[in-house]
Amino acid sequence: xxxxxxxxxxxxxxxxxxSASARRAIEGADVVMGSGRQLALIPESPALRVDWPSPLxxxxxxxxxxxxxxxxxxxxxxxxxxxxxxxTLVDLLGAERVRVISxxxxxxxxxxRLGWAAHExxxxxxxxxxxxxxxxxxxxxxxxxxxxxxxxTPAAAAELLTKHGFGLSRLTVLGExxxxxxxxxxxxxxxxxxxxxxxxxxxxxxxRADSGTLRLTRMPGLPDVVFTGDGxxxxxxxxxxxxxxxxxxxxELLWDVGGxxxxxxxxxxxxxxxxxxVTFERSAARADQIESNASALGVPSLPVFGDAPAAFEDVxxxxxxPDAIFVGGGVTQDGLLEECWSRLRLGGRMxxxxxxxxxxALLLQWFxxxxxxxxxxxxxxxxxxxxxxxxxPQLPVAQWSVTKQSKGDAA
Ligand SMILES: C[S@@+](CC[C@H](N)C(=O)[O-])C[C@H]1O[C@@H](n2cnc3c(N)ncnc32)[C@H](O)[C@@H]1O
Numbered sequence: 001x002x003x004x005x006x007x008x009x010x011x012x013x014x015x016x017x018x019s020a021s022a023r024r025a026i027e028g029a030d031v032v033m034g035s036g037r038q039l040a041l042i043p044e045s046p047a048l049r050v051d052w053p054s055p056l057x058x059x060x061x062x063x064x065x066x067x068x069x070x071x072x073x074x075x076x077x078x079x080x081x082x083x084x085x086x087x088t089l090v091d092l093l094g095a096e097r098v099r100v101i102s103x104x105x106x107x108x109x110x111x112x113r114l115g116w117a118a119h120e121x122x123x124x125x126x127x128x129x130x131x132x133x134x135x136x137x138x139x140x141x142x143x144x145x146x147x148x149x150x151x152x153t154p155a156a157a158a159e160l161l162t163k164h165g166f167g168l169s170r171l172t173v174l175g176e177x178x179x180x181x182x183x184x185x186x187x188x189x190x191x192x193x194x195x196x197x198x199x200x201x202x203x204x205x206x207x208r209a210d211s212g213t214l215r216l217t218r219m220p221g222l223p224d225v226v227f228t229g230d231g232x233x234x235x236x237x238x239x240x241x242x243x244x245x246x247x248x249x250x251x252e253l254l255w256d257v258g259g260x261x262x263x264x265x266x267x268x269x270x271x272x273x274x275x276x277x278v279t280f281e282r283s284a285a286r287a288d289q290i291e292s293n294a295s296a297l298g299v300p301s302l303p304v305f306g307d308a309p310a311a312f313e314d315v316x317x318x319x320x321x322p323d324a325i326f327v328g329g330g331v332t333q334d335g336l337l338e339e340c341w342s343r344l345r346l347g348g349r350m351x352x353x354x355x356x357x358x359x360x361a362l363l364l365q366w367f368x369x370x371x372x373x374x375x376x377x378x379x380x381x382x383x384x385x386x387x388x389x390x391x392x393p394q395l396p397v398a399q400w401s402v403t404k405q406s407k408g409d410a411a
Pocket of ligand 1 (some may be wrong): 091223232233234235257258259260261262263264280281282283286308309328329330331336410
């Protein structure tokens with residue numbers, strides 16, 4: 001049996017900070033792989049050193065094949081299983097082929113410096129993601145850590161916070177954590193004027209909302225005004241009920257058919273950082289509006305495809321088996337509900353909303369065939385009428401929601 005690949009976490013304090021077992025794993029290896037920076041942290045040895053090629057991930061299978069009969073040790077920054085190469089290697093080779101020797105992560109060290117409870121501090125990685133990804137995590141008096149892409153991330157985060165009504169937030173940039181050149185910069189977002197410092201850094205944010213900043217939590221039912229566009233959207237109250245019926249959970253994938261302004265997919269993704277979604281929108285102008293709303297609300301990775309059901313074919317395999325489907329437009333389009341139903345995974349949920357009599361009639365037929373729940377919602381909003389307040393009715397919405405038990409049946 002071939003030896004497992006040993007992944008050793010190493011900090012900025014290098015060899016001095018390693019445990020005896022981590023040192024033995026490095027010293028016993030025939031091949032040591034890592035970035036040039038990491039390889040420079042360990043003493044000279046007869047082992048072959050492999051500096052990571054770029055791009056790394058596509059090169060990994062070939063590299064391990066090449067050295068399959070040798071003892072391989074991989075160096076990782078901090079905790080290998082925390083946003084690290086350990087996760088990539090387990091995905092690639094399987095957990096039984098990988099032995100991980102842990103080290104404190106940058107987030108653990110940051111919490112130690114700040115006196116923050118690690119188990120109460122959310123961490124957002126901006127290493128490979130746009131800075132907007134930070135937005136769903138913001139809230140008044142919330143504390144969080146940001147794993148930076150580089151030395152420019154702190155200023156980008158400060159600018160984003162200021163633009164979105166969190167200019168009073170306190171920022172602490174911790175550079176080269178655990179190393180001899182460890183550094184710390186403090187300031188508030190709106191007055192951030194530090195020059196870029198350490199390339200390796202973590203930003204600690206103690207969020208403070210300006211007075212008047214809209215409260216945008218992860219709870220579905222955001223105010224309609226935060227979505228721009230031509231008004232084609234599932235409105236606040238019905239949206240909250242729709243997301244409730246869709247019941248998002250961490251890691252699940254939603255297809256939002258008839259995306260409009262993207263509200264349902266955006267709110268689905270905001271409920272948990274691991275929630276993924278895909279939208280289908282036939283109007284090019286609305287597809288653009290979905291993209292800009294997704295960025296403005298912190299889920300810039302939301303992809304938009306065209307006319308359903310034809311565009312179902314364009315979806316890449318990793319996004320092609322949804323856990324839930326919402327049909328907010330195109331209910332009466334030929335074959336659309338059939339195609340949605342056949343692509344939904346067994347045990348997945350489908351929710352369809354109808355405003356017109358024709359689409360409502362179709363939902364009734366599907367309910368007779370497959371079961372599930374039928375509901376009709378009527379919302380009144382109190383609005384000014386002269387000097388008084390009147391109940392202004394919104395269009396009533398019929399909703400069919402169902403769980404797919406088998407290809408034919410539902411419940
Ligand atoms: C009522 S809006 C949906 C609103 C959306 N849930 C939201 O909150 O923003 C219906 C949308 O479905 C789109 N649509 C209708 N039929 C479609 C189809 N077959 N494929 C893709 N989009 C479609 C329309 O262009 C429109 O933007």
